[in-house]
Amino acid sequence: MKDVKCECGHVNPHGTILCEACGRILEEHEREKQLVDMRYEGSARRSQTYNKTIVDKIWNFFSSVKVGVWLIVITLIASALGTIFPQEMYIPPVMPAEVYYEDQYGWLGKLYYELGFHNLYSSWWYLLLVASIGISLVICSLDRVIPLYRALKAQRVTRHEGFLKRQRLFGISAAENLEESYEKVKEKLREKRYHIREEDGNILAEKGRFSRWGPYVNHIGLIIFLIGGMLRFVPGMYVDEVMWIREGETKVIPETDGEYYLKNDQFILEVYDKNKDKEVFSEAIENSGMVAKNFQSDVTLYKKKGDSIAGEKPELEKVKDDEIRVNEPLRFENFALYQSTYKLNELNKMTFALTNKQTNEEFGMLTVDLNDPKEKYDLGNGYSVEVVSYFPDFEFDESGEPVTKSRIPNNPAFVFKMLTPDKPEGEVSFVAIRQTIEPFGDNTYKMAFKGIDTKNVSGLTVRKDLTLWIISLGGLIFMIGVAQGSYWNHRRIWIRKVNDEVWVAGHTNKNWHGLKREISIILENTGINEPEDQVQNENKESGGS
Amino acid sequence: MKKKRLMIRAVILLLLGAAVAYTLYANFTKDDVQKAVVGEKAPDFVLEDMNGKKHRLSDYEGQGVLLNFWGTWCKPCEKEMPYLNNQYKQFKDKGVTILAVNVAESELAIQKFADRHNLEFPILKDTDSQVMTAYKIGPLPATYMIDKEGKIVKYHTGQLTEDMIKDLMEQVKP
Numbered sequence: 001m002k003d004v005k006c007e008c009g010h011v012n013p014h015g016t017i018l019c020e021a022c023g024r025i026l027e028e029h030e031r032e033k034q035l036v037d038m039r040y041e042g043s044a045r046r047s048q049t050y051n052k053t054i055v056d057k058i059w060n061f062f063s064s065v066k067v068g069v070w071l072i073v074i075t076l077i078a079s080a081l082g083t084i085f086p087q088e089m090y091i092p093p094v095m096p097a098e099v100y101y102e103d104q105y106g107w108l109g110k111l112y113y114e115l116g117f118h119n120l121y122s123s124w125w126y127l128l129l130v131a132s133i134g135i136s137l138v139i140c141s142l143d144r145v146i147p148l149y150r151a152l153k154a155q156r157v158t159r160h161e162g163f164l165k166r167q168r169l170f171g172i173s174a175a176e177n178l179e180e181s182y183e184k185v186k187e188k189l190r191e192k193r194y195h196i197r198e199e200d201g202n203i204l205a206e207k208g209r210f211s212r213w214g215p216y217v218n219h220i221g222l223i224i225f226l227i228g229g230m231l232r233f234v235p236g237m238y239v240d241e242v243m244w245i246r247e248g249e250t251k252v253i254p255e256t257d258g259e260y261y262l263k264n265d266q267f268i269l270e271v272y273d274k275n276k277d278k279e280v281f282s283e284a285i286e287n288s289g290m291v292a293k294n295f296q297s298d299v300t301l302y303k304k305k306g307d308s309i310a311g312e313k314p315e316l317e318k319v320k321d322d323e324i325r326v327n328e329p330l331r332f333e334n335f336a337l338y339q340s341t342y343k344l345n346e347l348n349k350m351t352f353a354l355t356n357k358q359t360n361e362e363f364g365m366l367t368v369d370l371n372d373p374k375e376k377y378d379l380g381n382g383y384s385v386e387v388v389s390y391f392p393d394f395e396f397d398e399s400g401e402p403v404t405k406s407r408i409p410n411n412p413a414f415v416f417k418m419l420t421p422d423k424p425e426g427e428v429s430f431v432a433i434r435q436t437i438e439p440f441g442d443n444t445y446k447m448a449f450k451g452i453d454t455k456n457v458s459g460l461t462v463r464k465d466l467t468l469w470i471i472s473l474g475g476l477i478f479m480i481g482v483a484q485g486s487y488w489n490h491r492r493i494w495i496r497k498v499n500d501e502v503w504v505a506g507h508t509n510k511n512w513h514g515l516k517r518e519i520s521i522i523l524e525n526t527g528i529n530e531p532e533d534q535v536q537n538e539n540k541e542s543g544g545s
Numbered sequence: 546m547k548k549k550r551l552m553i554r555a556v557i558l559l560l561l562g563a564a565v566a567y568t569l570y571a572n573f574t575k576d577d578v579q580k581a582v583v584g585e586k587a588p589d590f591v592l593e594d595m596n597g598k599k600h601r602l603s604d605y606e607g608q609g610v611l612l613n614f615w616g617t618w619c620k621p622c623e624k625e626m627p628y629l630n631n632q633y634k635q636f637k638d639k640g641v642t643i644l645a646v647n648v649a650e651s652e653l654a655i656q657k658f659a660d661r662h663n664l665e666f667p668i669l670k671d672t673d674s675q676v677m678t679a680y681k682i683g684p685l686p687a688t689y690m691i692d693k694e695g696k697i698v699k700y701h702t703g704q705l706t707e708d709m710i711k712d713l714m715e716q717v718k719p
Contacts, residue, residue: 055555122572131565138561230564233571252678309601310590310679311671372651390653393618404618407650 010154013147018042020154023163035534036166038507041155043147063143068136075129082120085112134226141219152209157199159494161503167494169506169516171531175497181526185495188522194493203495212509214485221478228470239464242340246348247455250302250316253335254462260332261302261316267342267456270294295339297324297458301332324460334464341459347409349453352431354383354418357446363420365450370409382421385447389415394432402430418445491515493522504531583700587612587691590676592646592669595656600644600667603695609641609717610691611710614682616648617658621704622686626662628707632714633666640693640719642666648682649674693719 004012010021017027018036020043025031036042061067085105088097097118101109116123164170178201186203189196194205232238239255243262250263270293274285277293285291302316322330329336347370353362364379370392378384391404394413402413413432420427423444430437431447491508504523508515512533520530587610591601602610613629615622633643643666647655652670659668671677680689683702690699690713699713 053551055551055558058558059554124569124573127569127572128565131568135558135561135565138557142557227564230568233568235571251673252675254678258675258679310588310676311592311669312590373653375653375656387653389657390651392651392654404654406618407616407648407654 008156008160013044015044016042017044018163019160020151021156022158022160023155024160025162031162034166035168036163040144040148041151043151059139062136062139065140068133068140071129071133071136075133078120078126078129081117085109085118087120088118130226134223137219137222141216145213145216148212152212155204157197157204158202158496161498164494164496164503164505167505167507168512168535169519169531169533171504171529173502173504173527173529175500175502176527178497178502181528184526185522185528189493192518192522201497205493206491208488208490211485211488212490214481216481217484218478218481221474221476221481224477225471225474228467228474231467231470237466239335239462241462243460243462244457245460246346246457253337255464256335258310259304261304261314262337263300263302264458265298265300267458268294268296268298269342269344295326295342297339297460299324299330301330334466336463338461338463339458340461343457343459345454346457347412347452348455350412351450351452352447353450354379354385355446355448357444362448368414370412384419386417386419386426387414388417388428416447418443418447420445489514491518493519502528504528506531583697585697586695587689587697588679590679592671592676594667594669595652595659598667600669602644605642606695607693608719609693609714611641611643611714612689612691613643613645614648614677614680614685614687615645616685617650617654619685625686625705625710626664628705628710629666630662630664631707632710635711636714636718641714641717644669646671646676648677648685688713690717692717
């Protein structure tokens with residue numbers, strides 16, 4: 001576990017491949033290669049030898065790029081699987097999830113549910129995958145950026161011959177008029193905005209080193225992004241709820257601690273009209289029949305005045321009237337209410353007439369408020385109707401009994417008792433939509449259906465997101481990192497006198513063609529030969545033979 | 546050097562591990578957030594019963610309360626109603642009462658249901674879902690046990706058996 005001292009005197013950490021200062025090859029097996037691996041400057045980035053303790057083992061696991069890539073691939077596959085069937089939060093609340101998936105998608109759906117894919121994005125293993133990517137990002141970056149920084153900081157102007165020789169761009173020229181050539185070269189390097197360092201007549205020209213930090217800046221952005229995502233789980237930071245509100249109804253807005261109330265004055269659904277709207281729309285209207293133009297809820301926002309406890313009629317103060325349209329939410333404090341869904345024509349009232357079945361004579365009408373029916377409706381002249389039972393969302397259960405599926409009047413049914421002067425004990429009739437049952441034999445009277453009154457219901461999304469700025473900041477830093485790493489290149493040119501020769505080597509982290517062109521311009525008319533591309537030459541040779 | 550490296554790595558891993566653990570914990574408890582929390586004071590409310598009498602939760606301090614949220618369409622609610630009724634009779638003189646909050650149904654539906662099951666305990670009408678929202682009620686039935694200091698000692702969702710109810714009510718007996 002000792003540090004490695006190079007011939008040049010520089011002390012390198014254990015595991016270093018190329019001396020940080022002079023570039024001499026420290027690892028025996030690297031010597032056999034024609035070119036050195038310049039990734040991370042040959043620094044000691046992953047010391048497999050530090051593999052003694054559990055901490056090192058965990059560290060080395062996450063430090064592997066291979067592991068990181070696999071984590072990303074697995075997460076991608078899992079995320080894709082989650083989109084095959086709708087997630088639990090998006091399935092209609094008609095039946096429990098365990099029934100719904102099998103009912104809709106058969107055995108595949110059942111499997112989907114049992115494997116927990118119905119709630120994939122908040123399952124522990126999915127979160128663990130994302131978290132592992134985060135950990136991998138942090139550790140991979142730390143394990144590479146610190147040695148890289150050290151190596152780039154420690155690099156000397158004079159590089160070891162074995163290092164120069166094994167650079168991709170390398171060439172040897174005879175040294176004539178060296179003084180003059182050097183001046184020309186330096187001038188041109190300066191023109192190209194190279195940073196020049198000199199030592200014993202050797203030159204290191206470097207530019208764009210900061211582009212090497214691009215990937216790490218990018219990772220910092222990603223980590224901030226992930227932290228933003230994590231903060232969504234912190235209470236009070238993020239709210240995303242659906243609120244159903246009928247026309248005319250006033251309701252407390254969830255997650256506002258009972259502070260704010262909303263009244264739905266009206267829900268509007270507008271469609272394009274062939275005759276009224278511009279002609280350009282007419283074809284689309286013809287093709288698809290009905291095209292929605294606007295979904296809108298006219299609402300009034302109230303704030304509770306003073307203290308009241310839940311259930312007490314609160315004293316409300318009007319804040320404002322607003323029209324909520326798609327993408328035009330109602331905003332207050334940190335909340336936004338979005339128009340997200342609707343239900344047209346929910347049954348609200350039903351009107352019946354007490355009628356003699358034979359003569360069709362009517363003895364008065366009654367209107368039942370389906371959200372608050374009365375027990376008894378007096379029609380005068382000794383005629384009255386009692387509601388014996390009411391099923392707002394009626395169906396027959398397994399034993400054939402009428403039951404209600406919910407409290408929403410989707411399919412109302414009644415058991416009426418009709419009291420008339422000639423039938424003082426009353427006649428019982430079961431009345432549902434398009435269905436009448438007379439359980440105790442043939443009745444003289446019936447409840448004739450006269451009409452309905454409906455209301456629209458708005459579905460609003462209540463949203464609050466205090467993490468958005470963190471997520472945006474992460475995204476911005478991410479993009480800065482991307483730009484930094486892709487629009488700039490880290491280029492280095494070494495010029496070294498070796499006996500009577502001039503050795504030139506070049507390295508860039510990307511865009512070799514650009515570096516070659518730049519070197520060719522710099523060395524033009526200086527008497528120093530352009531270095532050759534050893535990778536290209538090798539390819540040519542092997543291609544030719 | 547080696548010691549230092551081990552320390553730094555251990556600290557970084559611990560920090561990352563703590564962040565992950567917190568995220569997982571927060572994710573699994575997020576549905577309970579802001580809901581009336583076990584161990585804390587039950588949010589106060591005032592609601593009318595079927596006879597128009599007002600019941601304020603804080604007025605019941607000094608006795609135990611079984612607070613049940615239910616709906617007439619909910620099968621498990623219906624199943625546990627007779628048990629609740631029996632235990633109500635047993636415990637009413639022992640300082641434990643039952644308050645059954647119906648979630649925003651029509652008076653008629655509640656009345657017919659109460660008549661059918663001969664329910665004796667007070668049934669409170671949460672007409673505009675305010676109390677339901679304050680307690681963040683999800684699936685029904687939902688039952689809270691509140692002790693004589695007004696603190697929630699237990700929360701249960703799903704159908705209760707008569708033994709469970711008896712046991713719960715014993716727990717909050719003053």
